[in-house]
Every structure is written in structure tokens, then in C-alpha cells.
Amino acid sequence: MRAYVGVTDGGWFDFLRATSPHDEVNFWQPGGSQQFKALVAGELFLFKLKSPRNCIAGGGIFTYSTLLPVSLAWQSFESANGAPSFDEMRRRIERYRKKASPPLQDYSIGCILLSQPFFLPDSEWLAIPEDWAVNIVSGKGYALDREPGASLYRRVQYALAGDATGVGRELRASDREDGTPSRYGTPTLLAPRLGQGTFRVLVTDAYDRRCAVTGERVLPVLQASHIRPFSRSGPHKVQNGILLRSDLHTLFDHGYLTIAPEMVIEVSSRLREDFENGRDYYALQGRPLRSTRIPEQRPAPEFVAWHHENVYRG
Helix, strand or coil, X not given: CEEEEEEECHHHHHHHXXXXXXXXXXXXXXXXXXXXXXXXXXXXXXXXXXXXXXXXEEEEEEEEEEEEEHHHHHHXXXXXXXXXXXXXXXXXXXXXXXXXXXXXXXXXXXXXXXXXXXXXXXXXXXXXXXXXXXXXXXXXXXXCCCCCHHHHHHHHHHHCCCCCCHHHHHHCCCCCCCCCCCCCCCCCCCCCCCCHHHHHHHHHHHCCCCCCCCCCCCHHHEEEEECCCHHHCCCCCHHHEEEEEHHHHHHHHCCCEEECCCCEEEECXXXXXXXXXXXXXXXXXCCECCCCCCHHHCCCHHHHHHHHHHCCCC
């Protein structure tokens, strides 16, 4: 298991700490040309503040990384991008890019998606590892089964010993009866809990940024739909999602479209009855869903069956 210590923008950190708690955050990288690949889901990503604070002051559970148009990053995470507005987010990004961009330019940024972010009290901030070099720009990875990563991991665990939520609770999941944390010194993958923004990004990427029905590639009109809505106990899981063009998303949520068990689109006869139209949509009847990037990301049969039985108008 590894951890990554990422050099962190102070304004990003201060804003998110002041507005916490958050179930997810986007640790963005301004360049937008290289995807972060230093961790796997469930490993720790730690926030290292710049000089003069120069300490590790928090972190989160790494969930996913990708490159996104800045507008989609904002739409997915809003203030969990570490800024109160889209304009302010762009100003901060462009300060690092060292060039102004036209207001409508939708440039790409790197996105490191973290769940259960935590922000340590000032008194619990951690000294950076001894081998940290002053010329490190982005961050440094550490193996947690040997020094100095092993000591860093133990210090993070102790700093979170009193945390009642998020990562602190995960680290105490196997405490002994006497309250002694049994995981101290034993690096263990944590379980990221997806939020709405991460769900949206994962579903969008699972379908290669194309509508699962039509193949449409115009990203601003594509929406990640829950098959079983979150408001009705549907989880933020890729297998409970489908990427749809916005009009198809609306019809799906209202029960005029569904997914048949054979993973093809089924169009309700009520569409014609209720609106005396729908020819373009009936042309989709029986059309197979596009494949996901990874077969395991396909819609799960239990969510498909739930939508057919509880939402579809037949």
C-alpha cells in the first residue's frame, strides 16, 4: 500500500476546511495534460501545505483520477473544488497556468477525486518526511511498509484517533475490545464512499463520454443518471448509473424509457398516448446499450429490474 503527499494550494485548503464537512473533494491540477496514476482506489492522499506552514494538514481517500473540462469539474463538484464560485476557481487555476484564458475556453484540468476528506486541527499537523526535497513541485509517493512511509502512516493514524467520522472511523473499524486500534502500523486499503460528483465522473468515463443509447459525444448535453434514484435508496455506484443525452435522461427518470433485461432500450407506449408523438424515440426501441469501458461497470440486473418494476410506465 502507498500514500501520496500532494503539494496543496493554501486557498483551496483553507476554503474547504472552513466549509467542512465534505463527503468528497476535487484536488485539481492546473496543467490538464497528464493523469495522476500514483495511487489505486483506497489509498491515502495527504495535503502538504506550502511554506511557511510546510506541514501535512489533512488528506482523503483516493477514489479516481481523470482529465476533465473545467466546466464539467465545476458542475460535478461545485464548491468542493475548493472555491466559492466557478469564476474564482478559474482564477486560481489560471494563476498556476501563468496565462489568462478567454472566458469561454473550456480547457482541461487534472482531477484527483478524494472521498472522506479530513482537515487536521493545527495542533495535529504533521511534519513532512525527512527525505522531502525543497524542489518537489507536485508531490511524492511513499510505500507504507518501509520507512519513512511506515512512520508517516502511524502518525496519520494517531492524528485521526479522535476523529468520529470519515477516515478516522475507517481506521478504527477493527479496534480491539480495550479500544486499542488494531491497525496501527498495518497499512490497509480503505473503502471510498462515492459522492454525487464522483459518481457523475465515473459514469461519464465508464461510457467513454458517449451517450449509452445514441452515442452522442457532445459532453455538455450528457448526464449521468441513476437507474435506481439516490432519493429512493439507490447507491452512488457505477453499476447503478447510465450516461444519457439530457432529453433521454428526463424520459428515463419519468418512466417513458427503461432498460430491458437483455440490456436494450424499451420505449413506453404511454409516450404516444400522453403526448401524441414520440416518433424519434420509438426509433430507439430495442437498441442495445453501448458497452462500458470495463465489463464490470455495466448496469447491474437488480437496479435494471427495480427501474422496470417501479418507474417504467409500460
